[in-house]
Amino acid sequence: MTWHFALVIEPAASDSSQTVFADTFTVIDPAAPALSVGELSTQRGDGIFESVGVVDGHPQEVDAHLDRLAHSAKICDLPAPHREQWRQAVTTAAEHTPRRGEGVIKLILSRGVEHGPAPTAWVTSGSAPDFALARAHGVRVVTLDRGYGLDVPSRAPWLLLGAKTLSYAVNMAALREAKRRGADDAIFVTSDGFVLEAPTASLVLRVDGRFVTPAPNGGILHGTTQLSLFEHLEAQGLHTGYEVVPVSLMARADAAWLLSSVRLAAPITSIDGKDVPVDRELTASINEYLLSPRD
Amino acid sequence: MTWHFALVIEPAASDSSQTVFADTFTVIDPAAPALSVGELSTQRGDGIFESVGVVDGHPQEVDAHLDRLAHSAKICDLPAPHREQWRQAVTTAAEHTPRRGEGVIKLILSRGVEHGPAPTAWVTSGSAPDFALARAHGVRVVTLDRGYGLDVPSRAPWLLLGAKTLSYAVNMAALREAKRRGADDAIFVTSDGFVLEAPTASLVLRVDGRFVTPAPNGGILHGTTQLSLFEHLEAQGLHTGYEVVPVSLMARADAAWLLSSVRLAAPITSIDGKDVPVDRELTASINEYLLSPRD
Numbered sequence: 001m002t003w004h005f006a007l008v009i010e011p012a013a014s015d016s017s018q019t020v021f022a023d024t025f026t027v028i029d030p031a032a033p034a035l036s037v038g039e040l041s042t043q044r045g046d047g048i049f050e051s052v053g054v055v056d057g058h059p060q061e062v063d064a065h066l067d068r069l070a071h072s073a074k075i076c077d078l079p080a081p082h083r084e085q086w087r088q089a090v091t092t093a094a095e096h097t098p099r100r101g102e103g104v105i106k107l108i109l110s111r112g113v114e115h116g117p118a119p120t121a122w123v124t125s126g127s128a129p130d131f132a133l134a135r136a137h138g139v140r141v142v143t144l145d146r147g148y149g150l151d152v153p154s155r156a157p158w159l160l161l162g163a164k165t166l167s168y169a170v171n172m173a174a175l176r177e178a179k180r181r182g183a184d185d186a187i188f189v190t191s192d193g194f195v196l197e198a199p200t201a202s203l204v205l206r207v208d209g210r211f212v213t214p215a216p217n218g219g220i221l222h223g224t225t226q227l228s229l230f231e232h233l234e235a236q237g238l239h240t241g242y243e244v245v246p247v248s249l250m251a252r253a254d255a256a257w258l259l260s261s262v263r264l265a266a267p268i269t270s271i272d273g274k275d276v277p278v279d280r281e282l283t284a285s286i287n288e289y290l291l292s293p294r295d
Numbered sequence: 296m297t298w299h300f301a302l303v304i305e306p307a308a309s310d311s312s313q314t315v316f317a318d319t320f321t322v323i324d325p326a327a328p329a330l331s332v333g334e335l336s337t338q339r340g341d342g343i344f345e346s347v348g349v350v351d352g353h354p355q356e357v358d359a360h361l362d363r364l365a366h367s368a369k370i371c372d373l374p375a376p377h378r379e380q381w382r383q384a385v386t387t388a389a390e391h392t393p394r395r396g397e398g399v400i401k402l403i404l405s406r407g408v409e410h411g412p413a414p415t416a417w418v419t420s421g422s423a424p425d426f427a428l429a430r431a432h433g434v435r436v437v438t439l440d441r442g443y444g445l446d447v448p449s450r451a452p453w454l455l456l457g458a459k460t461l462s463y464a465v466n467m468a469a470l471r472e473a474k475r476r477g478a479d480d481a482i483f484v485t486s487d488g489f490v491l492e493a494p495t496a497s498l499v500l501r502v503d504g505r506f507v508t509p510a511p512n513g514g515i516l517h518g519t520t521q522l523s524l525f526e527h528l529e530a531q532g533l534h535t536g537y538e539v540v541p542v543s544l545m546a547r548a549d550a551a552w553l554l555s556s557v558r559l560a561a562p563i564t565s566i567d568g569k570d571v572p573v574d575r576e577l578t579a580s581i582n583e584y585l586l587s588p589r590d
Contacts, residue, residue: 002410006332033328035337037301037419042330043403045340045462076464077471108338111467114296124332145451148442149486156440158472159465167340167462169371172406173453176372191444 001104003030003124005096009089011109011121014080021085025092030124039120040111045167047110047119048072052090053128053225053261054103058293059094060261062087064224068164069107075163079119081109086123093125102128102291104262110166131263135287138269138278139184139258143247144174146188146196150244153219162218171199185258187250187271190219195245201260202226205245205253206279212249215242225259225290232289255279257286264290296399298325298419300391304384306404306416309375316380320387325419334415335406340462342405342414343367347385348423348520348556349398353588354389355556357382359519363459364402370458374414376404381418388420397423397586399557405461426558430582433564433573434479434553438542439469441483441491445539448514457513466494480553482545482566485514490540496555497521500540500548501574507544510537520554520585527584550574552581559585 010024018024028034040046050065066083073080090105097103105125112119153161160167178186187203188196195214197203202223204213211233216222230240250256254277256268265286267278305319323329335341345364348355361378368375385400392398400420407414448456455462473481482498483491490509492498497518500507506528511517525535545551549572551563560581562573 001333003333028332030332033330034332035328035330035334037323037325037329037403037417038296038298039330039337040467042334042337042405043344043401043461043463044467045460045464046467047337047464049338076468106338108332110337122332144453145447147447147451147454147456152440152442152486156442158439158468159442160468161442163464165340165464166338167464168338169340169342169458169460169462170454172335172339172341173371173455177453191447 001106001126004126005093006030006034006122006124007089007093008034009085009121009123011079011119012082012085014082016082019084021088024085025089036113038113038116040114041108041166043114045165045169047108047166048076048078048164049166050107050164051261052105052107053264054094054097054105054125055291055293056101057094057097057099059090059105060294061224061228062090063295064227065107068222068224069109072163072165073109075157075160076165078109078111089123093123097125098127102262104128108166128262131266134184134263134266135283138267140182140270141185141187141198141258141268142178142181142183142272143189144177144186145191147191149192150190150194150219153217162216162221164221174199189247193247195247195250196220197223198258201258201263204229204257204259205250206255207249207253210239210241212241212243212245214245223259225261225264228290228294229259229265229286255282257283296401296421299421300388301325301329301417301419302384302388303329304380304416304418306374306414307377307380309377311377314379316383319380320384331408333408333411335409336403336415336461338409340460340464342403342461343371343373343459344461345402345459346556347400347402348559349389349392349400349420350586350588351396352389352392352394354385354400355589356519356523357385358590359522360402363517363519364404367458367460368404370452370455371460373404373406384418388418392420393422397557399423403461423557426561429479429558429561430578433562435477435565436480436482436493436553436563437473437476437478437567438484439472439481440486442486444487445485445489445514448512457511457516459516469494484542488542490542490545491515492518493553496553496558499524499552499554500545501550502544502548505534505536507536507538507540509540518554520556520559523585523589524554524560524581550577552578
């Protein structure tokens with residue numbers, strides 16, 4: 001992403017009774033130096049983030065993103081974000097995305113400068129990359145071992161597995177490994193054979209007419225786009241479910257998608273070199289829905 | 296750490312024949328804005344680092360740190376650092392540490408600004424915190440599950456387990472968990488019962504008169520201070536060894552230390568609440584050695 005707009009936020013206490021937060025925002029040049037070398041986000045990947053999709057200037061699913069930001073903050077022992085302050089920051093950033101077409105807003109809450117007085121926080125926005133090809137033609141994925149067993153996240157919360165932290169070097173390395181193997185994306189699986197998520201997306205399978213996603217049991221993020229899709233499918237009377245998904249279930253899927261806030265629904269065309277059927281009509285309809293304003 | 300000096304480096308190609316690099320260094324104010332919000336170090340924890348101890352202006356074990364920086368770069372698919380350029384940056388940063396007493400130099404190589412032309416790199420330096428108490432009185436540690444089995448690192452290199460990356464949120468969370476449990480530090484262990492390392496230090500045990508450290512088999516960093524200590528002990532005719540260390544071996548240790556570049560040797564006084572004997576005389580002698588100029 002190339003950011004076209006950036007706003008530094010002076011974080012308010014979560015119980016502040018302030019209602020208008022414009023005076024806590026400072027617009028900065030996104031290409032100019034803004035962060036000091038003492039920032040723990042940069043020295044330690046110590047902070048959390050969210051990426052919000054924007055369509056025709058409308059930020060999508062802001063509540064779900066703010067819920068997850070608060071959840072990540074809790075797991076990481078960061079001060080609870082003031083919900084209304086962040087909402088207003090998103091609104092301001094959205095005003096600086098294209099009036100027509102797609103944009104992205106990124107929220108970052110860092111532990112701050114080492115030995116500094118408070119967390120640092122900022123919001124950036126810009127135009128979204130063009131994902132038309134991935135949505136129409138799909139993505140080839142490979143499975144990669146995430147290294148831990150399915151029961152690890154619940155017994156080792158210090159691994160921060162349910163938080164969306166800035167420590168994403170492994171996620172980025174997994175995408176490079178996928179490309180080395182001739183694929184476009186990866187799906188993390190546990191060492192004991194269960195499906196987790198993609199490095200920057202959720203997975204949904206259609207099996208026997210049901211739409212299934214791995215249960216967000218602490219080991220994976222709860223995908224905001226997947227959540228929105230499930231509501232949409234359920235409203236049409238279709239069946240959805242959060243399940244413990246064994247790797248073997250993927251071979252039985254008659255359609256599968258990676259879902260994320262900006263790329264939206266990318267149909268999976270192959271897993272580890274084996275073709276997966278693509279339902280082009282349904283995929284187009286899902287993306288049409290995901291491109292409509294959603295709250 | 297509060298940095299008193301910072302230098303931005305324009306990274307040279309590893310095969311550059313340039314021999315003097317002063318023109319690739321830009322001194323900046325370490326407290327001033329220096330990095331843009333597009334930096335992948337801050338957005339993704341995507342980069343690598345080293346922390347070098349400095350004693351009376353002399354940077355310690357620079358070669359071992361530059362070796363490890365190159366090793367981390369390779370694992371992370373980052374361009375190989377130009378060794379002589381980084382050495383000169385360390386020399387320059389060392390000139391800005393206290394003439395008497397202890398300092399720290401931190402080297403950071405980031406993947407750069409997203410979609411930018413090149414990695415970004417910088418070096419910071421400052422006075423070291425006072426670790427006299429930890430060296431003399433020791434640290435209480437707790438063991439924490441790192442979540443993976445001993446064989447995982449070799450079969451899943453995308454987990455970057457042998458690289459010193461900027462994605463240290465889990466290491467920082469482990470230290471917070473240790474403090475919550477009334478301890479000072481943590482020791483990571485595998486899910487199948489083997490000892491790894493501390494979040495920011497290596498572990499050395501003395502068992503049956505031998506000095507033992509977990510083998511750096513891809514799952515842990517090779518500690519530069521541990522390496523230096525082993526050379527020192529071997530020169531005195533003592534026995535050292537890299538081993539696969541089961542958790543049960545810790546109970547048999549008649550002395551144990553956490554070793555790191557800046558805190559140096561901190562004797563372990565208890566593990567999970569069980570006392571560990573402290574050899575005060577040997578610890579003092581080890582720290583005296585580690586505080587002497589070492590190359």
